[in-house]
Amino acid sequence: MDYIDKYPDKLGKFGEFGGMFAPEILMPALNELIEAYEKHVCDERFMNELNQILKDYSGRPTPLYFAKRYSEFIGCKVYLKREDLNHGGAHKINNVMGQALLAKKMGKTKLVAETGAGQHGFATAIAGAYFGMPTKVFMGEVDIKRQAYNVYRMQLLGTEVVPVKSGSKTLKDAVNEGLRYWISNLQDTHYLMGSVVGPHPYPLIVRDFQRIIGKEIKEQIIKLENKLPNAIIACIGGGSNAIGAFYEFIDDDAIQLIGVEAAGKGKETNKHSIALGLGRRGVLHGAMQYLLQNEYGNIIETHSISAGLDYPGVGPEHCHLKELSRLKVGEANDNETLEAFKNLSQIEGIIPALESAHALAYLEKNRKDFSTLDIVIVNLSGSGSKDLSIVAEHVDFKIKPKNLLL
Numbered sequence: 352m353d354y355i356d357k358y359p360d361k362l363g364k365f366g367e368f369g370g371m372f373a374p375e376i377l378m379p380a381l382n383e384l385i386e387a388y389e390k391h392v393c394d395e396r397f398m399n400e401l402n403q404i405l406k407d408y409s410g411r412p413t414p415l416y417f418a419k420r421y422s423e424f425i426g427c428k429v430y431l432k433r434e435d436l437n438h439g440g441a442h443k444i445n446n447v448m449g450q451a452l453l454a455k456k457m458g459k460t461k462l463v464a465e466t467g468a469g470q471h472g473f474a475t476a477i478a479g480a481y482f483g484m485p486t487k488v489f490m491g492e493v494d495i496k497r498q499a500y501n502v503y504r505m506q507l508l509g510t511e512v513v514p515v516k517s518g519s520k521t522l523k524d525a526v527n528e529g530l531r532y533w534i535s536n537l538q539d540t541h542y543l544m545g546s547v548v549g550p551h552p553y554p555l556i557v558r559d560f561q562r563i564i565g566k567e568i569k570e571q572i573i574k575l576e577n578k579l580p581n582a583i584i585a586c587i588g589g590g591s592n593a594i595g596a597f598y599e600f601i602d603d604d605a606i607q608l609i610g611v612e613a614a615g616k617g618k619e620t621n622k623h624s625i626a627l628g629l630g631r632r633g634v635l636h637g638a639m640q641y642l643l644q645n646e647y648g649n650i651i652e653t654h655s656i657s658a659g660l661d662y663p664g665v666g667p668e669h670c671h672l673k674e675l676s677r678l679k680v681g682e683a684n685d686n687e688t689l690e691a692f693k694n695l696s697q698i699e700g701i702i703p704a705l706e707s708a709h710a711l712a713y714l715e716k717n718r719k720d721f722s723t724l725d726i727v728i729v730n731l732s733g734s735g736s737k738d739l740s741i742v743a744e745h746v747d748f749k750i751k752p753k754n755l756l757l
């Protein structure tokens with residue numbers, strides 16, 4: 352496939368997806384961001400400065416860890432890309448430090464962001480403190496309750512967490528309110544988008560800041576195995592950790608790229624977040640994408656046990672890759688995810704984020720697709736420390752993982 356660096360086009364389109372479906376009043380700010388992207392992000396010096404910060408402050412490169420016991424459990428060679436070991440406990444910091452540095456170069460003095468699981472909000476709070484920029488984070492009331500630990504962490508770093516009471520009181524509504532706030536504060540504030548969603552140039556900028564995951568994977572797996580993997584699996588909320596892990600491998604058709612969505616309580620209950628798998632084309636937050644909507648085009652409320660995947664849409668590049676049959680779309684429901692959460696914790700001593708546990712659950716369900724010598728990389732997008740209270744309500748830790756001799 353001849354894909355890398357071809358998309359988006361000048362209008363921010365990935366095939367028929369993406370674009371700039373934004374109100375007139377936002378266009379100057381988006382155009383300013385496009386200019387800043389072309390001037391700075393495409394400049395090697397900017398990327399060197401960012402990479403230095405990620406190395407010294409966030410702890411990159413993150414390890415690519417051969418999970419020996421989990422491999423025996425699954426039946427193929429499983430490597431985990433340890434994004435959970437980043438400062439802040441997730442991949443979000445890669446993008447956040449990039450955008451905050453860009454905002455500084457643009458002369459912005461304040462940051463505003465949305466958050467679902469709180470990981471992006473926490474990462475933005477870190478950047479706010481690091482760069483000395485006052486920060487506001489919009490968060491749905493439902494998410495504030497289920498991610499209280501991250502709310503406290505953000506506040507501890509001096510960030511103002513603004514509760515969102517509209518709609519389903521989750522991520523979609525937090526983005527709405529954050530963008531609304533930005534529109535009234537364009538002069539001095541940068542809107543720090545947390546995933547590869549939103550109007551152009553956000554899906555492009557966030558992808559480029561997350562590409563470091565796949566670049567490292569490529570170098571590391573060649574060193575460890577002297578060959579490329581058979582498959583890479585990542586969970587998809589908006590899609591930033593997945594595109595980051597996949598991007599360097601898109602042109603190599605032999606490598607399966609598998610994105611896993613949250614099937615929540617199951618398709619039949621209508622309480623899920625399977626936007627790529629079940630959505631129809633529509634516009635949300637400035638971009639054409641696959642979207643969960645009813646027959647009148649109204650957005651359906653989604654459900655996932657993991658706040659970070661609880662989003663009715665999905666990044667436009669993923670939609671395009673699905674359309675090109677380059678991305679395989681998988682799913683895992685809440686119960687399968689909790690089982691995988693427990694399995695990795697007890698087999699490897701690594702507590703994954705519930706979001707990342709969706710990717711593990713897919714692998715556990717589909718282990719027969721892989722043979723003993725196949726190499727499968729799972730992007731462990733974050734740590735589960737933020738999820739312990741949710742998991743404690745659902746999981747009996749005394750029951751050991753099946754098929755395992757402990």
Ligand SMILES: Cc1ncc(COP(=O)(O)O)c(C=O)c1O
Pocket residue numbers: 441442467468469470471545546547586587588589590591592593658659660704706707732733734
């Ligand atoms: C640990 C973790 N993984 C994954 C996600 C999903 O986001 P994305 O699809 O942009 O990687 C989130 C979102 O909050 C997260 O916190």
